[in-house]
Amino acid sequence: MAAPKKGRGPSGGQGRPGRSLVMILIAMVALTGGMFLSGHTTPRLGIDLAGGTSITLEAQNQPGKPNAINPTNMDTAVGIIERRVNGLGVSEAEVQTQGDRNIIVNIPKGTDSKQAQAQVGTTAQLYFRPVLTVAASGPEQPAPSGTPTPSGSATPSGGATPKADDKGEEATDSEATPSPSATSQGRAVTEGLKKAPTPTPTDSGEPKPSDTPEASPSADPATAKLQEEFAKLDCTDPEQRAAAGKNALPTDSIVACGSNVPGSYEKYVLGPAEVSGSDVDDAKGAIDQQTGEWIVSMEFTSGGAKKFQTITSRLSQQQPPMNQFAIVLDGEVVSAPSVRTALSKNAQISGSFNQQSAEDLGNILSYGALPLTFEEVSVTTVTAALGSEQLKGGLIAGGIGLALVVIYLVAYYRGLAFIALLSLLVSGVLTYTIMSLLGPAIGFALNLPAVCGAIVAIGITADSFIVYFERVRDEIREGRTLRPAIERAWPRARRTILVSDFVSFLAAAVLFLVTVGKVQGFAFTLGLTTLLDVVVVFLFTKPLMTLMGRTKFFSKGGPWSGLDPKRLGAQPPLRRSRRVSASTEPKEA
Numbered sequence: 001m002a003a004p005k006k007g008r009g010p011s012g013g014q015g016r017p018g019r020s021l022v023m024i025l026i027a028m029v030a031l032t033g034g035m036f037l038s039g040h041t042t043p044r045l046g047i048d049l050a051g052g053t054s055i056t057l058e059a060q061n062q063p064g065k066p067n068a069i070n071p072t073n074m075d076t077a078v079g080i081i082e083r084r085v086n087g088l089g090v091s092e093a094e095v096q097t098q099g100d101r102n103i104i105v106n107i108p109k110g111t112d113s114k115q116a117q118a119q120v121g122t123t124a125q126l127y128f129r130p131v132l133t134v135a136a137s138g139p140e141q142p143a144p145s146g147t148p149t150p151s152g153s154a155t156p157s158g159g160a161t162p163k164a165d166d167k168g169e170e171a172t173d174s175e176a177t178p179s180p181s182a183t184s185q186g187r188a189v190t191e192g193l194k195k196a197p198t199p200t201p202t203d204s205g206e207p208k209p210s211d212t213p214e215a216s217p218s219a220d221p222a223t224a225k226l227q228e229e230f231a232k233l234d235c236t237d238p239e240q241r242a243a244a245g246k247n248a249l250p251t252d253s254i255v256a257c258g259s260n261v262p263g264s265y266e267k268y269v270l271g272p273a274e275v276s277g278s279d280v281d282d283a284k285g286a287i288d289q290q291t292g293e294w295i296v297s298m299e300f301t302s303g304g305a306k307k308f309q310t311i312t313s314r315l316s317q318q319q320p321p322m323n324q325f326a327i328v329l330d331g332e333v334v335s336a337p338s339v340r341t342a343l344s345k346n347a348q349i350s351g352s353f354n355q356q357s358a359e360d361l362g363n364i365l366s367y368g369a370l371p372l373t374f375e376e377v378s379v380t381t382v383t384a385a386l387g388s389e390q391l392k393g394g395l396i397a398g399g400i401g402l403a404l405v406v407i408y409l410v411a412y413y414r415g416l417a418f419i420a421l422l423s424l425l426v427s428g429v430l431t432y433t434i435m436s437l438l439g440p441a442i443g444f445a446l447n448l449p450a451v452c453g454a455i456v457a458i459g460i461t462a463d464s465f466i467v468y469f470e471r472v473r474d475e476i477r478e479g480r481t482l483r484p485a486i487e488r489a490w491p492r493a494r495r496t497i498l499v500s501d502f503v504s505f506l507a508a509a510v511l512f513l514v515t516v517g518k519v520q521g522f523a524f525t526l527g528l529t530t531l532l533d534v535v536v537v538f539l540f541t542k543p544l545m546t547l548m549g550r551t552k553f554f555s556k557g558g559p560w561s562g563l564d565p566k567r568l569g570a571q572p573p574l575r576r577s578r579r580v581s582a583s584t585e586p587k588e589a
Helices: 017-038 071-087 113-120 182-193 221-232 238-243 302-315 355-366 384-413 416-442 448-477 482-514 518-548 572-588
Strands: 052-060 094-098 102-108 126-137 254-261 264-270 280-287 294-300 325-329 332-335 346-350 373-382
Touching (some): 052 071, 071 113, 102 373, 264 325, 264 332, 294 302, 302 325, 332 346, 384 448, 448 518, 482 518
Parallel strands (some): 254 332
Antiparallel strands (some): 126 264, 254 264
């Protein structure tokens, strides 16, 4: 008799299946412990299940840009708004277009809806404009009344520090500056429209009489119109304040409003923009180490730094208020610092900021300006009542489906159903803990389609068990005993399971990449549970099947084991006769 050939040890962990079971048990304990230690014991819910805020924005036509509302600009706006909202720490926010000119922003519960609302529709058109004239504004003060203290300061990038008073604010010498007369205002406006913001003063600092608009018999109509707008502007009126400076081209001189102190307003005449928000490379809210106040620190691009240095170099040589530059955000002056020295790469916006407003403005400027102007059409609070009813219905459907699967497994596979149910339980524990941890980790939120994906995964997981069980039963039908049947069935079952799960995962991945909004939740959950199915089948179902095959209940093939050779129609004698005939054929030949 020939000696038996030495081969490899049993595959699939037949010799030590306990190792795989210990590994998956450790993983379950670690995930569960992490879930409780992090304090996130339930998955984070999306807006359809937990409620939230839905904001509808409508794109507005812009002067001089008749074709600005187009799919490209709308898609760009969606991306910027999504990054702004995510910059607040929000995730699972849905930002998508509706029709040709509307954008819908859905923000789940747990987010400061007012803070998000202030950011999503903010166009964030940022410009740095030279100040030509400034005056206090109010119904009792139609005429200019001196140069107010600027509402911000700029920090030089080269390490130079402007002169500061005891409060850390830049000195402006405004107290020593006489109130500008109507003549000097007219001159400043005229010079701004000519894009020559530097007036030619006399020795006493007043404009030359021959250069004033009153001395000119033919004043520029644009100058006269701007002077009229400036005289009539009342920044204490919310409607006038909102309309001032809006929809103006960067090359226009404008009138605008600003607030240095809450409740107090100033009105400005500003020259054409010389630096824009696109020249800002980064911006963030921070605390000024000198004053302890919240500011917005900006860093310019290389091209923006050159522009900023040019304007500040020129303004530093002017007299107040023309040594100020206004930082204008969406037509409103948020800061108007004086300049005493040329600045370069970095600047600061200071004013009446708190932590939230400084960080919000930094967030807006960091992600850039929207290519379109939007008007807030509606803000709707979405309650969780409808979502909870839908979730309840989905869970009932899932429970019915799971019950039907269990009934089928018990009725058809009998004892093998025990292995299948334990595998489903392990898969459920892993899915739940991972979803709970993914909420704070990557912002994953469980919405209704994601619940549907988890329910569909029950069928995928059960299908893997069925494939393996049927392969084992096929081996028993051919006359093999249980332990060899378990190992011989595994390679064929493994191949089928991997191919099936690969197709499911590929479909989930494609669906996730080509869709937006809630459908991505379905695709993500389907892909996650498909991967977990492979882990459970390889590290739990197969090792557990190997261990159960060593017990008397399964190895003897009792009627309730699900592996009874008689019920499966096995015919061992027929198989033995085939072996004998196969061995005798060469002798007869």
